[in-house]
Amino acid sequence: MITRGLWKTSLERQVNRGSLRRNTTGAAVVEFALVLPLLLTILFAIVVYGTYFWRAHGLQQVANDAARVAIGGVTKAERKSLVDATIASELPSLGGISTTTVTTNVADTGAVLTVTLAYNAQADLATAAGFIPLPSAMIQRVAVVRLAGL
Secondary structure (H helix, E strand, C coil), rough: CCCCCCCCCCCHHHHHHHHHHHHCCHHHHHHHHHHHHHHHHHHHHHHHHHHHHHHHHHHHHHHHHHHHHHHHHHHHHHHHHHHHHHHHHHHHCCCCCCCEEEEEEEEEEEEEEEEEEEHHCCCCCCCCCCCCCCCCEEEEEEEEECCCEE
């Protein structure tokens, strides 16, 4: 008969000592499995909100630039065409936003020009998650410039 002597398995040693209750070899894996969904949700929320605020800031900059460019126009039609050209040239730099996904409104009273851009943020793939609430489904940005003198 062959006896194992010193070559007992780890489980046999723990059972023999009665320390099976104190065995924590798998505790870290279980804790990680419990915490991982929360960490992934927080990480995804950071990406979603970052994308949302990046889009909002970018749209505001495009609206500001379009309104500033319109100051050089002499007639309402020329100012409108300047605004449209500026928006068409700057929107592609925002990555994924095109003139077909942004609603543009130009209000020209003769003394004040208002450029309004509206974008549906839920159309964006990064912000389309239903379990991360967005501040607003529509991002709407307005820029106003005075066309007349002081």
